[in-house]
Amino acid sequence: MAPPARLSNSIFGIFRATSFRPALLRKCRLYHSYEYSQPPPFSATASAILASAITHVPSYGFTSTALKLGAGDAGYLDVSTNLLPRGVFDLVNYHLIMQRLALKDNVQFPSASEQGTAKKLGIGAKVRTLTLARLRANEPIIHRWQEALAIMAQPSYVPTSLAELARLADEIWFLAGDTSVDTSWYTKRASLSAIYSATEIFMTQDTSKDFTETEQFLDARLEDVTRIGGFLGALGEWVDYTGHSAVNVLRSKGVRI
Amino acid sequence: MNIQTSKLLLRHQLLEGAKRRISREPYRCFSCSIRHAQHQSQPPKSPQDTPGTTHFGFEKVAEALKEQRVGAVFSSVASSYDTMNDLMSLGIHRLWKDHFVRNLNPGRNPLTSLSASERGWNILDIAGGTGDIAFRMLDHASTINNDAHTRVTVADINPDMLAEGKKRALATPYARSPRLKFVEANAEKLDMIPDSSVDLYTVAFGIRNFTHKDAAIREAYRVLKPGGVFACLEFSKVNNSVFDALYKRWSFGAIPLIGQLVAGDRDSYQYLVESIERFPSQTEFRDMIQEAGFLVPGQGWEDLTGGIAAVHKGVKPI
Numbered sequence: 344m345a346p347p348a349r350l351s352n353s354i355f356g357i358f359r360a361t362s363f364r365p366a367l368l369r370k371c372r373l374y375h376s377y378e379y380s381q382p383p384p385f386s387a388t389a390s391a392i393l394a395s396a397i398t399h400v401p402s403y404g405f406t407s408t409a410l411k412l413g414a415g416d417a418g419y420l421d422v423s424t425n426l427l428p429r430g431v432f433d434l435v436n437y438h439l440i441m442q443r444l445a446l447k448d449n450v451q452f453p454s455a456s457e458q459g460t461a462k463k464l465g466i467g468a469k470v471r472t473l474t475l476a477r478l479r480a481n482e483p484i485i486h487r488w489q490e491a492l493a494i495m496a497q498p499s500y501v502p503t504s505l506a507e508l509a510r511l512a513d514e515i516w517f518l519a520g521d522t523s524v525d526t527s528w529y530t531k532r533a534s535l536s537a538i539y540s541a542t543e544i545f546m547t548q549d550t551s552k553d554f555t556e557t558e559q560f561l562d563a564r565l566e567d568v569t570r571i572g573g574f575l576g577a578l579g580e581w582v583d584y585t586g587h588s589a590v591n592v593l594r595s596k597g598v599r600i
Numbered sequence: 601m602n603i604q605t606s607k608l609l610l611r612h613q614l615l616e617g618a619k620r621r622i623s624r625e626p627y628r629c630f631s632c633s634i635r636h637a638q639h640q641s642q643p644p645k646s647p648q649d650t651p652g653t654t655h656f657g658f659e660k661v662a663e664a665l666k667e668q669r670v671g672a673v674f675s676s677v678a679s680s681y682d683t684m685n686d687l688m689s690l691g692i693h694r695l696w697k698d699h700f701v702r703n704l705n706p707g708r709n710p711l712t713s714l715s716a717s718e719r720g721w722n723i724l725d726i727a728g729g730t731g732d733i734a735f736r737m738l739d740h741a742s743t744i745n746n747d748a749h750t751r752v753t754v755a756d757i758n759p760d761m762l763a764e765g766k767k768r769a770l771a772t773p774y775a776r777s778p779r780l781k782f783v784e785a786n787a788e789k790l791d792m793i794p795d796s797s798v799d800l801y802t803v804a805f806g807i808r809n810f811t812h813k814d815a816a817i818r819e820a821y822r823v824l825k826p827g828g829v830f831a832c833l834e835f836s837k838v839n840n841s842v843f844d845a846l847y848k849r850w851s852f853g854a855i856p857l858i859g860q861l862v863a864g865d866r867d868s869y870q871y872l873v874e875s876i877e878r879f880p881s882q883t884e885f886r887d888m889i890q891e892a893g894f895l896v897p898g899q900g901w902e903d904l905t906g907g908i909a910a911v912h913k914g915v916k917p918i
Contacts, residue, residue: 386895388895388915388917388918403712407705408709408712411712412712414827418827418918419826419827419918420799420825420827420828421708421721421799422704422706422721422799422800422827422828422829423827423828423829423915424705425703425704425829425831425897425913425915426829426895426897426913426915427897428897428898428899428902429898
């Protein structure tokens with residue numbers, strides 16, 4: 344009597360465990376869902392301090408001074424900046440995350456029905472628009488952005504920074520409507536990450552009016568990728584054709600392949 | 601009759617003491633303290649299973665007694681405190697304390713702060729008798745943040761440790777300035793400190809010895825200003841099991857021996873390592889801080905040297 348009871352108990356336990364799991368996962372979802380909204384990335388207190396601190400970045404840069412002034416504006420004390428375990432990097436990270444999340448509201452593409460009237464916008468053009476929009480979001484603090492890049496390059500922060508770059512590339516491709524499920528999913532995100540970071544560094548040195556040179560730089564890099572992509576495609580075709588012909592020539596000479 | 605009862609009581613106490621001594625070890629030496637560590641490395645888990653008693657190292661004593669006995673331990677180690685810390689931690693305790701203070705970044709830079717009304721921080725250093733943390737705080741505020749107004753109140757329950765700190769303060773520029781104050785106080789009842797008056801409450805290697813840790817954290821919450829920070833540097837649990845085995849060997853084998861050789865006081869250092877073993881783990885202590893009402897930054901703590909020590913912080917919400 345006892346063993347079956349225990350068995351049913353343990354089975355019940357398993358069911359219970361599975362039914363509890365979604366409740367636990369609801370807080371942190373690894374996939375994108377239209378049904379649920381993601382929890383806010385920062386706690387209310389931390390975002391209050393960071394949101395006021397970011398307004399001091401143009402004059403004080405990504406420094407602990409900006410953080411302290413932000414804490415003061417939010418009604419906290421200087422010492423309250425200890426709430427941010429990574430200090431200034433949390434400020435940089437806040438900028439990155441908030442600008443990434445703002446992207447979907449900042450850029451609106453006409454829906455499919457409206458597209459018929461206007462010129463149809465390809466995925467490539469959408470990626471370009473989104474990337475430019477994200478770069479333009481750096482405009483107010485571009486003179487301080489090298490500081491942020493230096494902080495992000497500190498060894499202990501590199502993994503988080505790269506992860507954030509990957510998330511940005513993913514966000515851009517997702518918003519552009521890319522639905523690829525093959526290996527190009529990876530190559531697209533990798534190449535966009537490389538282009539974005541290169542253009543961002545170029546932008547810190549750009550003195551042209553309204554960042555026209557940055558725009559040209561971005562276009563040139565995107566063109567490079569299509570050209571390299573085209574070259575790799577042509578190379579593949581050539582290898583395929585030559586390989587087949589070689590095999591066929593050998594077969595015609597009586598080699599058993 | 602009074603004399604008779606007191607005699608009886610005395611005899612009873614002596615008997616009890618003798619019993620306890622017999623039930624512990626017949627003699628103590630290096631090898632048996634290791635054996636002792638191995639036997640007791642899994643101490644009884646519930647710290648307060650009977651009301652009115654608390655733990656003193658691995659021993660269980662009446663709550664009223666713990667304060668006295670901790671007092672006795674620190675009175676006996678006060679003079680050799682620094683030498684002993686250096687020997688036991690191989691000098692690493694200085695790095696931990698430096699890191700602790702540098703990360704808190706005390707002091708208000710007059711050049712960058714916009715409002716001139718608030719000048720300097722009001723820091724309360726609990727259990728900081730010898731002034732280790734206090735002098736570092738003041739040095740950091742003066743030299744890094746150019747702040748000549750930040751003041752530290754050093755509170756300790758033990759007058760011997762305070763005397764040691766006052767003696768050391770004479771070698772610093774803060775000896776007779778209003779920036780440094782010594783107060784004899786119990787961290788569970790800080791009646792001389794008004795509500796919401798402190799920017800930063802620090803306790804470095806002290807909270808382990810408190811009889812009621814939760815009461816001390818609640819008292820910290822009371823004295824802190826809204827937005828103020830509770831920061832605690834304390835021994836904690838080592839994460840890596842291999843490193844933990846080595847560390848246990850060192851702490852239970854070598855530290856009481858060093859105590860015996862250098863300070864001539866084995867029992868105090870035996871208490872020290874046992875109290876480290878009994879201190880709650882990182883997550884438990886983080887939960888204690890949260891229960892008192894504090895917001896914790898990130899995961900709530902930062903491990904130092906693989907978890908031998910940990911810095912816990914909490915921010916009082918507005």
